[in-house]
Amino acid sequence: AQTVTQSQPEMSVQEAETVTLSCTYDTSESDYYLFWYKQPPSRQMILVIRQEAYKQQNATENRFSVNFQKAAKSFSLKISDSQLGDAAMYFCAYRSANMGGSEKLVFGKGTKLTVNP
Amino acid sequence: GAVVSQHPSWVICKSGTSVKIECRSLDFQATTMFWYRQFPKQSLMLMATSNEGSKATYEQGVEKDKFLINHASLTLSTLTVTSAHPEDSSFYICSATMGGRALEQYFGPGTRLTVT
Numbered sequence: 001a002q003t004v005t006q007s008q009p010e011m012s013v014q015e016a017e018t019v020t021l022s023c024t025y026d027t028s029e030s031d032y033y034l035f036w037y038k039q040p041p042s043r044q045m046i047l048v049i050r051q052e053a054y055k056q057q058n059a060t061e062n063r064f065s066v067n068f069q070k071a072a073k074s075f076s077l078k079i080s081d082s083q084l085g086d087a088a089m090y091f092c093a094y095r096s097a098n099m100g101g102s103e104k105l106v107f108g109k110g111t112k113l114t115v116n117p
Numbered sequence: 118g119a120v121v122s123q124h125p126s127w128v129i130c131k132s133g134t135s136v137k138i139e140c141r142s143l144d145f146q147a148t149t150m151f152w153y154r155q156f157p158k159q160s161l162m163l164m165a166t167s168n169e170g171s172k173a174t175y176e177q178g179v180e181k182d183k184f185l186i187n188h189a190s191l192t193l194s195t196l197t198v199t200s201a202h203p204e205d206s207s208f209y210i211c212s213a214t215m216g217g218r219a220l221e222q223y224f225g226p227g228t229r230l231t232v233t
Contacts (some may be wrong), residue, residue, distance in 0.1 A: 033220055043208065043223035045161075088212060091160060095220070102166070103149055103214055109160045 006108035021077045025091030031097040040088040087115045123225035140211030146191035148216030155208045201232045
């Protein structure tokens with residue numbers, strides 16, 4: 001079974017600074033997808049960024065980028081120019097890409113990000 | 118686009134009663150819907166996966182007779198908590214996918230259940 005580990009229960013960053021959230025995963029599959037979701041105080045889950053394992057290029061979405069190291073099974077999220085609205089719980093998630101495989105997401109335990117003004 | 122709604126957003130019920138939570142995909146057909154449970158300051162725990170017109174697949178440790186899931190149409194799934202007890206109090210979240218090669222799960226806003 002796949003597992004996702006987020007080793008930082010809490011992180012803090014100063015507004016306008018950069019912060020990196022860590023995520024490692026364990027799988028025997030060669031093809032899969034990785035996601036970062038944000039859950040603000042409203043508790044609505046919001047997709048931040050997605051990475052296909054077969055792509056070597058790291059995904060980027062505006063101020064959000066990932067460092068995907070497939071061999072190390074590492075998938076960290078970098079938030080640049082942090083804003084107060086970035087304060088939230090961040091969850092790393094894994095999904096199998098195998099044909100006929102489950103669509104379900106395996107979540108890490110989350111990292112609470114605080115942004116200090 | 119790709120909006121998922123849940124109703125109610127919060128509900129209080131008495132111990133021993135049943136409560137139904139609805140999950141609707143508003144602007145797309147959801148071939149698969151997922152139900153999660155989230156305790157305070159914890160991650161999402163998948164309870165079950167449901168496909169339209171078929172029985173739900175429950176995760177290990179989830180009581181299927183207590184948490185009844187019905188995916189009656191491509192836009193509606195319901196979760197019924199039967200004979201609710203205080204320990205069932207939690208935040209319940211649904212999500213939906215379009216199926217096929219679509220990757221993203223679209224999440225509902227969640228339902229807070231309090232059992233007194």
